[in-house]
Amino acid sequence: MKKINIPQEENSTLNGQQKVMYAPNDNGEFEKFNYGSDVEEYATKLAVEEYEILMEESLKNIKNNISSPIEYFMYKNRMDLPTLTSIVGMFGFRVKRHLRADIYKKLNDKILNKYAIAFQIELEELKGFKYDKRV
Amino acid sequence: MIKEFEHKQFAHCESGVVSTLLSAYGLKISEPMAFGITSTLSFVYLPIVKLNGLPLIAYRELPKNIIKKISQALGIKIKTETFKDPFKANDRLTQLVQEENKLVGLQTSVFYLPYMPEDMRFHFNAHNLLVYGKEGTKYKISDPVFEEVVQCNEGKLSIARFAKGAFAPKGFLYYPQDVPSNLDLSKAIKKAIIKNAKSMTTPFPFAGLKGMQKVANKIKSLEKMTSEKDKKYIKLFLTHIVRMQEEIGTGGGGFRFLYAAFLQESKQYDLNNDILDKASSLITQSGDTLREFALLCVKASRTNNKIDFDSIANKLLEARDFEKEAYALLKKI
Numbered sequence: 001m002k003k004i005n006i007p008q009e010e011n012s013t014l015n016g017q018q019k020v021m022y023a024p025n026d027n028g029e030f031e032k033f034n035y036g037s038d039v040e041e042y043a044t045k046l047a048v049e050e051y052e053i054l055m056e057e058s059l060k061n062i063k064n065n066i067s068s069p070i071e072y073f074m075y076k077n078r079m080d081l082p083t084l085t086s087i088v089g090m091f092g093f094r095v096k097r098h099l100r101a102d103i104y105k106k107l108n109d110k111i112l113n114k115y116a117i118a119f120q121i122e123l124e125e126l127k128g129f130k131y132d133k134r135v
Numbered sequence: 136m137i138k139e140f141e142h143k144q145f146a147h148c149e150s151g152v153v154s155t156l157l158s159a160y161g162l163k164i165s166e167p168m169a170f171g172i173t174s175t176l177s178f179v180y181l182p183i184v185k186l187n188g189l190p191l192i193a194y195r196e197l198p199k200n201i202i203k204k205i206s207q208a209l210g211i212k213i214k215t216e217t218f219k220d221p222f223k224a225n226d227r228l229t230q231l232v233q234e235e236n237k238l239v240g241l242q243t244s245v246f247y248l249p250y251m252p253e254d255m256r257f258h259f260n261a262h263n264l265l266v267y268g269k270e271g272t273k274y275k276i277s278d279p280v281f282e283e284v285v286q287c288n289e290g291k292l293s294i295a296r297f298a299k300g301a302f303a304p305k306g307f308l309y310y311p312q313d314v315p316s317n318l319d320l321s322k323a324i325k326k327a328i329i330k331n332a333k334s335m336t337t338p339f340p341f342a343g344l345k346g347m348q349k350v351a352n353k354i355k356s357l358e359k360m361t362s363e364k365d366k367k368y369i370k371l372f373l374t375h376i377v378r379m380q381e382e383i384g385t386g387g388g389g390f391r392f393l394y395a396a397f398l399q400e401s402k403q404y405d406l407n408n409d410i411l412d413k414a415s416s417l418i419t420q421s422g423d424t425l426r427e428f429a430l431l432c433v434k435a436s437r438t439n440n441k442i443d444f445d446s447i448a449n450k451l452l453e454a455r456d457f458e459k460e461a462y463a464l465l466k467k468i
Contacts, residue, residue, distance in 0.1 A: 002416065002420060005423075013254035017252070017281060019146070019280060020145065020146050021392055022389070022396040024419065039377065039429050042433050042437070043378045044378065047375075048254050050371060077246075082300070083300045086299045086300040086301075087300065089299075
């Protein structure tokens, strides 16, 4: 059995934990080993950063009256449109419209509350959202 | 039984949970055995199914495959329950762990588990864990990918059990009912190996070896994408492949190593050991090659220079070739 390399690098995304993998030991028998991989770390961080970029863009769009706070909270909660749609239980095209600033302003509390629940925040936090006051 | 519960860390959540569950109920099944005997090794590429705008790539069968198939493969009974009402689901879980003193498996969303590291919290709804007790309003949890046991408040756990979206758990819980302590595994193992070899060599173009070819073609086609927006997509696409490979409960082509370990363990069961040895070695090499592939993907997405898409795609094809040889052998076991 060919020996394989068990990575022992830092992976800061795991908060000090290590994961385990199976690999052949010196006798060629499989065993569990702790490992840390900076390849995994990079891939995770990039995905996290992508949401942060989307949040930044969303803030700009809210300031310019293009996007609604729902979009910001969607990215803050690392959701995409299908995920949010499924959580609030509305049709996708409706949710998509609610991401627009002009449509958002006309929404009643009943609908807004569905979003507040989806984002696990108070209704007031959603309604009182200001683009320069990060929640 | 639960009083002496011993937590173990595993490479993958579902196979780990099933291994611990069955072992606690008297049937010693290792994690690789739980994974292999349910023919869980896979490769699927579904460009029409999007996760955060990127195509679904899976390195193993769909979630719940192990839980569903292990009872069939071993002739045991696993009781499964789903719920509509989170409060009822919580009451039932409390009843099972507190009154009936059972060890219970749960399906949850990673995003809503408060003990998950912040960077790991994504909307992945098929994370399996074990509940082994309750104190006050807190459940005692053995999460198979964690080093130590953890705790979770019942309200928070309910949210994680009723997350919506793809693979929504609907409060899914499970525990074994009839578990014989002695079983003849050899027949089931042979059947499972052949089944898995067949599923990996399916003519369906988006699965198994053909699926790997499709992803390789897709990577090669990225060459033609040159705008700024495309560059961002390429970066995300390449790391997405890595995340699908590495993160959803496993490590470094980890499912390949898990399967190789299973093949090696199968040598105790009176099968063709020569084939098992060779195939185990080949699958290990595939796993290792997939790790090199992951490294190339990450390197490419980090660089500002021209990306050599062909060499990345060829790495994946190299892994495919190892597996092709392995499955040809395993079909004859």
